[in-house]
Amino acid sequence: MPPSATFGPLAHRTFALLMAGVLVTHLGNAVQSVGAAWQLTAQSEPADLVALVQTALNLPIMLLALPAGAWADMLDRRRIILFALAAMLLLSVLLAGLAMAGATPAWSMISLTALLACGIALFNPAMGASIGSTVPRAELAAAVALNILIFNAARAVGPAVGGAIVALGGATAAFVANAASYVLAIAVFARWRPSAAPRREPRPLLAMIGEGLRHASASPPIRTILLRALTFTMTGAAAWALMPLVAAELLQRGSAVYGLLLGALGAGAVLGAASATFFRSRFSAEAITRAAGVIYGLVSPTWGAFPGHTLEDIQSGRGVVHNTFLFDHPQKSVVRAPFRIRPTPAWFPDHRTLHVLGPALTRFEGHPSLLNLAPVLAAALRG
Numbered sequence: 280m281p282p283s284a285t286f287g288p289l290a291h292r293t294f295a296l297l298m299a300g301v302l303v304t305h306l307g308n309a310v311q312s313v314g315a316a317w318q319l320t321a322q323s324e325p326a327d328l329v330a331l332v333q334t335a336l337n338l339p340i341m342l343l344a345l346p347a348g349a350w351a352d353m354l355d356r357r358r359i360i361l362f363a364l365a366a367m368l369l370l371s372v373l374l375a376g377l378a379m380a381g382a383t384p385a386w387s388m389i390s391l392t393a394l395l396a397c398g399i400a401l402f403n404p405a406m407g408a409s410i411g412s413t414v415p416r417a418e419l420a421a422a423v424a425l426n427i428l429i430f431n432a433a434r435a436v437g438p439a440v441g442g443a444i445v446a447l448g449g450a451t452a453a454f455v456a457n458a459a460s461y462v463l464a465i466a467v468f469a470r471w472r473p474s475a476a477p478r479r480e481p482r483p484l485l486a487m488i489g490e491g492l493r494h495a496s497a498s499p500p501i502r503t504i505l506l507r508a509l510t511f512t513m514t515g516a517a518a519w520a521l522m523p524l525v526a527a528e529l530l531q532r533g534s535a536v537y538g539l540l541l542g543a544l545g546a547g548a549v550l551g552a553a554s555a556t557f558f559r560s561r562f563s564a565e566a567i568t569r570a571a572g573v574i575y576g577l578v579s580p581t582w583g584a585f586p587g588h589t590l591e592d593i594q595s596g597r598g599v600v601h602n603t604f605l606f607d608h609p610q611k612s613v614v615r616a617p618f619r620i621r622p623t624p625a626w627f628p629d630h631r632t633l634h635v636l637g638p639a640l641t642r643f644e645g646h647p648s649l650l651n652l653a654p655v656l657a658a659a660l661r662g
Contacts, residue, residue: 286425287421288413288422289425291413291418293413294413294414297410297471300467300471301426302429304364304402304460305430307457307458307459307461307464308395309436310438310440310460313445313453314445314452315389315392316329316333316537317534318383322385324385326521330520332389333516335389336392336393338396339397340403342400343401346488347400348404348408348491350401350405351408352487356405356409357409357471357473359401360402360405361469363398364398364464365461367461368461368465371457371461374388375454375458378450378451379451407423412473428549431549432545432549434549435544435545435546436545438537438540438542441453441456442536442539443538444456445534446534507572522540523537525540551571622661622662623662631662635654636655636659636662639651639655
């Protein structure tokens, strides 16, 4: 799919209008999350309470995913979107008022953040289910990819903007900016007039949820996707949850740097979404998923230097070279796996042509030349 096809759905006015509303909504949400986490950090709250901000942002979305998806199929999607935005506007105004009054105990910040996440949990399925009615079927895949790209663009830009707003005006300014974003989003979605959807026969909510669970449990690909998403999020979320403490305590920096750190995560997501079409045209989805998981995992282990060497015998170094989480004490990562290298390095005792490589290397050391180098390379590569 060429780039022109990737951005082709934006030529449809209704789709472009909806994506503008999506961008504004998620930008405001990202700014609010930075303000909430930094407010708790500035109040010197314990690390577990600061990390609970990420829990409050994500747990409601997980718990409400099934009922919110069922409601998006049963009810008017435009009304769901407007209701969610109006509720989030009221909550953000309340949060800003509490911050102005200096009444921001940890429980109120976390609770209101969780309620805002409930609004996002209602907003996302209704918005996603509405995309198909705004573009031709041939452009649906590109439209869905653009929706994901815009969400990740908000994740990249929003935290950086939020960090700057908090640095200039404190967490209160971030909450006010979030409220303003919801006002803009309501104005955008109020102009949307979707075509009349076919009337659906009312069905019990629990029956629809049960049907979805049965379908997911009976499908091996869906089970695999859910399991991978669960394990990846559970193990990788620590980097997001503890980021304000990394900025404040380890880097000794302020909210602007915290926003940039979160923005870097979002920027990577944007690059991944923007390059998805390129990689999908060349590799299978399974290969891309495995490679992405390995790349994410490789940035976490420490590597590069043993901490006990001296300047007289430096070997691999005097401390940890790579330390993603900026731990204040040297760390060690141990990976246990079969160790295979092809071709085998010349200094390994099981090199298969060592008896040929040794004399050839000796001749080259005594008389360096391209003629004597060729036997060395030939013997080394056959090892």
